[in-house]
Amino acid sequence: MSTPDVDVVVVGAGPAGSCAAIVAARAGLSVVLLERGPFPGSKNMYGGVVYPRILDGLIPNWWEEAPIQRWVTRRSTMLLTDTQALTVDFRSEAWGQPPYNGATAFRPDWDHWLASHAEAAGAQLLTDTTVVGLLRDAGGAVTGVRTDRPDGDLTARVVIACDGVNSFLAKEAGLYEHTDAKHFTLGVKETLALPKEVIDERFAVRERHGVDIEILGGTGKVNGGGFLYTGLDTLAVGVVLKLPKLAAQQQRPEQIIAGLKQHPAIAPLVQGAELKEYSAHLIPEAGLTMMPKMTMPGMLVAGDAAALCLAAGIWLEGVNFAMASGMYAAEAAVEAVQKGDTSATGLAGYQRRLSDTFVLKDHRKLRRAPELVLSDRVQHLYPTMVANVVERMFHVDNPNPKPGVRRILDQERRKAGVRRRDLLRDGWTGFRSFG
Amino acid sequence: MNDHIISFQERMDTAEFRVHHQAHIVVDGKVCADCSTRECVIACPANLFVPTSDGGIVFNYEQCFECGTCYIVCNREGAISWHYPEGGHGVVFRRT
Numbered sequence: 001m002s003t004p005d006v007d008v009v010v011v012g013a014g015p016a017g018s019c020a021a022i023v024a025a026r027a028g029l030s031v032v033l034l035e036r037g038p039f040p041g042s043k044n045m046y047g048g049v050v051y052p053r054i055l056d057g058l059i060p061n062w063w064e065e066a067p068i069q070r071w072v073t074r075r076s077t078m079l080l081t082d083t084q085a086l087t088v089d090f091r092s093e094a095w096g097q098p099p100y101n102g103a104t105a106f107r108p109d110w111d112h113w114l115a116s117h118a119e120a121a122g123a124q125l126l127t128d129t130t131v132v133g134l135l136r137d138a139g140g141a142v143t144g145v146r147t148d149r150p151d152g153d154l155t156a157r158v159v160i161a162c163d164g165v166n167s168f169l170a171k172e173a174g175l176y177e178h179t180d181a182k183h184f185t186l187g188v189k190e191t192l193a194l195p196k197e198v199i200d201e202r203f204a205v206r207e208r209h210g211v212d213i214e215i216l217g218g219t220g221k222v223n224g225g226g227f228l229y230t231g232l233d234t235l236a237v238g239v240v241l242k243l244p245k246l247a248a249q250q251q252r253p254e255q256i257i258a259g260l261k262q263h264p265a266i267a268p269l270v271q272g273a274e275l276k277e278y279s280a281h282l283i284p285e286a287g288l289t290m291m292p293k294m295t296m297p298g299m300l301v302a303g304d305a306a307a308l309c310l311a312a313g314i315w316l317e318g319v320n321f322a323m324a325s326g327m328y329a330a331e332a333a334v335e336a337v338q339k340g341d342t343s344a345t346g347l348a349g350y351q352r353r354l355s356d357t358f359v360l361k362d363h364r365k366l367r368r369a370p371e372l373v374l375s376d377r378v379q380h381l382y383p384t385m386v387a388n389v390v391e392r393m394f395h396v397d398n399p400n401p402k403p404g405v406r407r408i409l410d411q412e413r414r415k416a417g418v419r420r421r422d423l424l425r426d427g428w429t430g431f432r433s434f435g
Numbered sequence: 436m437n438d439h440i441i442s443f444q445e446r447m448d449t450a451e452f453r454v455h456h457q458a459h460i461v462v463d464g465k466v467c468a469d470c471s472t473r474e475c476v477i478a479c480p481a482n483l484f485v486p487t488s489d490g491g492i493v494f495n496y497e498q499c500f501e502c503g504t505c506y507i508v509c510n511r512e513g514a515i516s517w518h519y520p521e522g523g524h525g526v527v528f529r530r531t
Contacts, residue, residue, distance in 0.1 A: 026502045036519055042527045043501060067505070067531075108530040128523030148522050166503040168518070181507050247474035249509045252482070254446060277529055278499040280445045280480035282507070 001154075006030040007337050008330070009156040010123070011147055012129045013040035013115045014107075016303025016326035017162035017317045021118035021125075022058060023330035024160075029337055032146065032154060033115065034132040041111030043164075045189060045279040048236040049102045049212050050110060050319040056099065056326065059117060063098055067109035067273065069231035070210025071095060073201070077314060078265065080217040080226075085265035089308055096209050104210050104229045104236070108193075110319070118165075123189040131163065133275060134172055134299070141343070142173065142298035157342050158333040159299045162326055165282045167292075168307035175209040175292035177302060181243045183286035183375075185224060185311065188253040189238030190261075192273035196233045202269055203230055217383035218260040221249045223374045225313075226260045228269065233273040235273055237261060240283060240311075253280065283318070285311045285374070288367040297343045300329040300350050305358050312369035312433070321359055328353035369433040377418065377426060385416035400424035440531045443482055447498045455524035458496040459517065466514040474508040475515065496499070500526050 010017045013035035037043040049072060064104040069287050084219045097102040119125050135153060137143035144155035159168040164183070170176055171430040196203075203211045215226035224241040239256050240388045246253065284290060291308070294301045294330035302308065303322035310317040332350035336342045355359045372378060392408045413423060441467075454528065460483070468490055475484040476492070483495045499520075506517040519525070 012459070036522050037525075038523050039530075040528070043525070045528055098504075106529075106531055108517060108528045112530060115479045130519050131523040132518075166519075180509060181510075183503075184507055186478065186480060186502065186504050243504065244479060244510050250477055252477055253442070253480045275441060275446065275449055277449045279450060279528055280502050280504075282502045418490060 004144065004155040004157050006032050006154070007157050007435065008160060008333055009154055010160045010162060011145060012164055012166060012303070012305070012323060013125060013127075013221050014044055014111055014162055014163035014303060015113065015114060015120070016305070016322035016329075017160070018111065018114035018118045019058065019323045019326035020160045020162060020302060020330040021123035023327050024120045024276070025118065025121035025123040026328075027334040029334060030093055032156075033118055033123045033125045034129045035115070035127045038127055039108070039112055040115035040127070040273060041126070044107040044111055044356035045187070045281045046107055047189065047227045047238060048104045048106075048189060049316070050105050051102050052320065052322045052323075054327070056349045061384070063100055065311060066103070066105070067113050068103035068105045068372050070104050071100050072104065072206070072212045073209040074205060074211045076211065076213040078213055078215045079267060079383050079386060080215060080263055081384050081387045083264070084391060085263070086387055097142070102352065104212070104231050105189060106231070106384050125404055131169065133297060134169060140297065142296065145169075150215070151194075156366070157337050157412070158347070160326070160329045160333060161299060162303045162322070163305050164375075165284050166302040167297070167301065168217075168413065170292050170301045170305050173296055173299060175294070175296065176294075180232060180290070182203070183284065183290040184243050185240045185283045185285040186246060186253060186280060186431055187238060188257060188280045189236055189278070190257055190269060190275055191279070192235045192246055192275040193276045194233065194236060196236055196271040199235065201271050205230065208232075214314065215260070217261055217314070217379070218266070219256050220251055220259055221414050222246050222251060222375065223379040224258060225373075228266065234276060235270060237266070237270055242285075242310070247298060255279070258286050284309045285370055287311065288363045288369050291363075291370070293424050294354070295344055295347050295350055300333065300347060300378075302326045303327040306358060308363075310366065311373075312366040313373035315366070318361070324357065324359050328357070328359045366433050372426060372429050372433065375426070377422060382417045385412050385418060387411045441524045447481060448499070450500070451527045451529065452498050453527055454497045455521045457521065459520040459525070460494060460496040460499065462492055462494045463514050464491050466511050470511055471515040472510070472512070474510070475505040478504050478508045480504065485528075
């Protein structure tokens with residue numbers, strides 16, 4: 001066999017790919033990082049919050065240089081019906097100081113920044129380059145990739161596929177058993193311009209402090225969720241929609257955002273803000289249920305390409321899972337290259353690292369959460385039931401005396417058409433997942 | 436509320452697209468002709484799939500977010516062929 005062009009080819013300069021390239025290049029391997037867009041991050045969008053603590057070991061004091069918009073110091077979870085809103089609002093000064101917790105950031109900024117660290121580590125970044133297929137040997141092992149450049153074949157000891165939610169590489173290699181629309185949600189977002197002072201006043205924050213609002217019940221008949229995040233002088237408002245439901249309900253994505261923006265609890269927050277950019281992206285929503293095989297001879301799969309995205313209602317994370325899985329994939333690739341064994345056995349360190357860390361531990365713990373959160377009862381029955389219970393608790397209906405909470409709960413449960421058995425079962429599933 | 440209501444085209448014009456002359460989406464009109472559910476028409480966030488009066492579908496690829504929703508919601512085998520645009524082309528989300 002001829003000598004490969006490089007030790008490692010990383011496909012996709014998103015958070016997974018750049019972290020993989022940083023680790024592999026720092027270990028002394030020759031690394032090419034391929035990006036199909038004109039710059040890293042140009043194809044990427046998400047709601048807007050990143051949890052970067054996994055970078056502590058990779059980029060010490062990352063918070064001094066990372067291109068963040070605001071540090072999330074206020075987190076709200078909102079339950080909406082057409083005319084009601086119930087909000088749990090938490091704020092912490094600690095989240096506004098190093099090492100921080102969550103931050104709002106734009107992916108074109110964030111991904112571009114991470115890729116610059118990969119280049120600084122010695123990886124060669126090639127933009128404007130789409131990978132169109134895998135190169136494989138007679139035994140099926142991956143030996144490189146084919147790009148759309150002239151003479152664009154690139155051979156490598158290990159390919160790390162970080163090619164995103166549509167991962168044509170993982171599909172081509174047969175690592176996904178099947179692709180099912182119900183495993184995906186569509187995220188659509190409006191980035192709105194609003195002066196910083198107006199945002200600070202409207203959301204009661206200061207300096208670089210910001211707000212993360214997660215919304216259940218604001219997506220009409222389509223199962224999903226909404227979000228509203230503060231950038232420095234922008235707002236991100238959007239919805240995440242379950243694909244089969246979206247197609248069936250005859251309601252278009254931008255109409256659902258418009259509906260959310262008109263809700264009496266949301267409208268005053270976004271009033272007067274002008275559309276700066278409309279964007280959309282798919283989310284691998286189903287967690288463990290949809291995850292592919294992530295290791296094969298000569299190739300590892302990381303980030304969204306491996307469905308390593310946590311969509312568990314109150315926890316919505318993806319970039320941190322991508323960064324971690326990219327790092328672990330590269331650590332395993334380094335071991336394999338050093339041993340001279342890039343077979344599935346040689347690359348087994350990847351799966352072990354995923355299993356031993358939050359990457360798969362969180363997914364295992366929350367394996368029932370995505371389905372529960374997007375279920376018809378949680379989406380369409382519980383918000384009304386809960387909001388009505390709260391409304392009746394605080395509604396002073398004199399001369400009538402206050403009814404007992406248990407009675408209200410039972411009446412509202414029946415009014416909403418929720419069977420006690422289902423409520424208990426969902427409560428138990430939720431408790432086992434989130435407890 | 437007197438916020439300006441924008442048209443769909445104005446909405447799409449807020450995003451940047453570097454259009455390649457070759458389409459990265461191909462729709463087989465013969466397969467679509469007897470599809471009554473038309474998932475792509477509703478779900479595509481860029482509204483690229485438009486039904487025609489004679490029961491067909493016309494599609495655009497120029498202002499595509501490259502999300503993949505269309506081919507994933509479509510339940511007709513072979514109706515939508517979809518791949519990434521040529522390197523450097525397609526949607527370019529904005530840096531600040």
